[in-house]
Each structure stands twice: as C-alpha cells, then as structure tokens.
Amino acid sequence: MDRIVLLKMSGEAVADIEGESIVSAERLDYFTAQIAIARKAEPDLKVAVMVGGGNIIRGKMLPGVNRTKADHMGMLATIINALALQDAMTRAGLDSRVMSGMEAPMVAESYIYGRAMRHLAKNRVIIFAGGLGSPFFTTDTAAALRATEIGAQVLLLAKFGTDGVYSKDPRRFADAVKFETIDYDSVMSQNLQVMDATAVALCRDNSMPIFVFDVSAENAVSEALLGRTDAGTLICFSTADGQVLGNDQPMRE
Numbered sequence: 001m002d003r004i005v006l007l008k009m010s011g012e013a014v015a016d017i018e019g020e021s022i023v024s025a026e027r028l029d030y031f032t033a034q035i036a037i038a039r040k041a042e043p044d045l046k047v048a049v050m051v052g053g054g055n056i057i058r059g060k061m062l063p064g065v066n067r068t069k070a071d072h073m074g075m076l077a078t079i080i081n082a083l084a085l086q087d088a089m090t091r092a093g094l095d096s097r098v099m100s101g102m103e104a105p106m107v108a109e110s111y112i113y114g115r116a117m118r119h120l121a122k123n124r125v126i127i128f129a130g131g132l133g134s135p136f137f138t139t140d141t142a143a144a145l146r147a148t149e150i151g152a153q154v155l156l157l158a159k160f161g162t163d164g165v166y167s168k169d170p171r172r173f174a175d176a177v178k179f180e181t182i183d184y185d186s187v188m189s190q191n192l193q194v195m196d197a198t199a200v201a202l203c204r205d206n207s208m209p210i211f212v213f214d215v216s217a218e219n220a221v222s223e224a225l226l227g228r229t230d231a232g233t234l235i236c237f238s239t240a241d242g243q244v245l246g247n248d249q250p251m252r253e
C-alpha cells in the first residue's frame with residue numbers, strides 16, 4: 001500500500017546562517033537529494049513537505065506591526081521558501097507542486113484536497129506553503145492539519161541540533177533526559193518545547209504520530225522518510241504492547 005509522509009521543515013532548515021542570502025542553496029539541495037534517495041529506495045513513497053518561514057519573518061516577533069499583518073507577512077515568507085525549494089527540486093529533476101494555503105495564483109496552486117491527492121498519486125512531491133492562510137497559526141499546526149487530511153502515516157519534524165524531545169533543554173541542563181516515545185498529553189502538560197500546543201493537540205485528536213529528529217546526522221532525512229531510524233522521539237499513542245496507533249485514513253484521490 002502507498003505510504004504518505006509529511007516532512008515539516010522550519011524556515012531555519014533552509015536558512016543561510018553564515019551567508020548573506022535568506023536561503024541556503026546547499027541546504028535546499030540537501031533536502032531535495034534526501035527526498036530523492038528515499039523515493040528511489042521506496043518508489044511508492046508519497047512525500048509532502050510543509051515549509052516554515054521563520055528564517056524571514058515570524059509574525060509575533062515583529063514588534064510595532066499589527067499582528068494580523070505581521071502573520072500575513074510570515075505566510076508570504078513561507079511561499080518564498082517554498083519557491084526556493086521547488087527550484088532546487090526542479091534542478092534535481094524531482095517533480096513537485098507548490099500548494100499554498102494563502103492565495104498566490106501567480107506562483108502557487110491553491111490548496112485543494114482532491115488536487116493534492118492527485119499530485120501524490122502521480123508521484124509529485126507536494127510543497128505546502130502559506131500555512132493555513134490564517135493569522136495566529138503556525139506552520140506546525142498547518143503541518144498537523146495537512147498530514148491528517150492527506151492521510152499521512154507520520155508527521156516528521158526536522159530539527160537542527162536537537163535529536164528528539166527532552167525532559168528539559170539539553171543545551172542548558174546536563175541532566176536532561178531524552179524520550180524515545182512520549183504521549184501527546186505529556187508533551188503538553190510538561191510544556192515541552194517541541195511544537196506549538198495547537199499542533200500537538202491536533203495530532204493527538206487525530207492519532208497522528210510525530211517523529212522528531214535531528215537533520216544533521218548523515219542521511220537523517222531519507223532514513224526518517226523511510227521509517228528506518230529510531231534516532232529521535234516518537235510522539236504517539238501506543239498500546240500496552242508498544243503498538244503505535246496511527247492515522248489510518250485510506251489514500252483516496
């Protein structure tokens with residue numbers, strides 16, 4: 001059976017930290033190559049990506065700008081990143097479509113569920129942009145919703161320099177403990193900083209497993225796409241015998 005996965009990449013994942021540019025061609029090429037490797041290993045794998053925009057603008061970090069307007073700016077930033085990622089995919093010969101939650105018809109298709117499923121069926125990588133198209137949300141929440149809608153088996157949360165969910169900030173506390181698996185309510189009640197609470201709650205309400213992993217390790221992204229690694233933390237419901245309960249929406253066009 002076809003397997004769908006949704007990879008959430010923050011804006012930081014494509015940021016050119018040391019250089020002058022807002023996006024790093026190297027990082028975009030890396031993610032693209034990783035997706036290509038996974039698709040080669042599992043030809044029926046359907047991949048969707050949700051890109052953030054934090055490397056350019058985060059609405060709540062623009063003091064003095066009306067929050068709704070600032071969030072619109074943030075959503076536009078995600079479209080910029082999505083176009084850069086699509087360009088990298090085009091160069092690598094990977095067929096992709098940008099689908100935006102915010103209308104931007106000159107550069108991206110609008111998100112329509114049936115059309116998205118058709119792209120996946122045709123083995124196109126979907127790059128989701130524009131978040132949900134509404135302010136006061138984040139691309140984490142948009143990723144949780146789209147993953148649920150398209151029937152993804154798992155939501156992969158790519159992190160830089162953090163290889164999972166810890167009991168406290170591992171950069172500040174030497175006694176921080178890493179979880180191999182953890183349930184949604186524990187993430188929320190312990191206020192663990194993984195993704196925003198709305199996103200975690202949406203995943204919980206729809207039994208969408210979230211795999212948090214560090215992209216720095218070699219082939220980390222392709223291994224995560226292929227479900228071949230446990231070097232991270234799985235946020236999920238599990239049965240007493242350790243079976244992960246997942247989102248079992250069948251793939252439909």
Ligand code: UDP
Nearest residue numbers: 011052053054058059071074075131132139
């Ligand atoms: N945003 C929004 N609604 C959405 C998704 C995103 O208003 O549904 C805005 C918000 O300002 C957010 C910015 O877009 O801060 C960039 O997205 P995000 O912060 O999630 O990017 P990331 O942290 O993943 O790079």
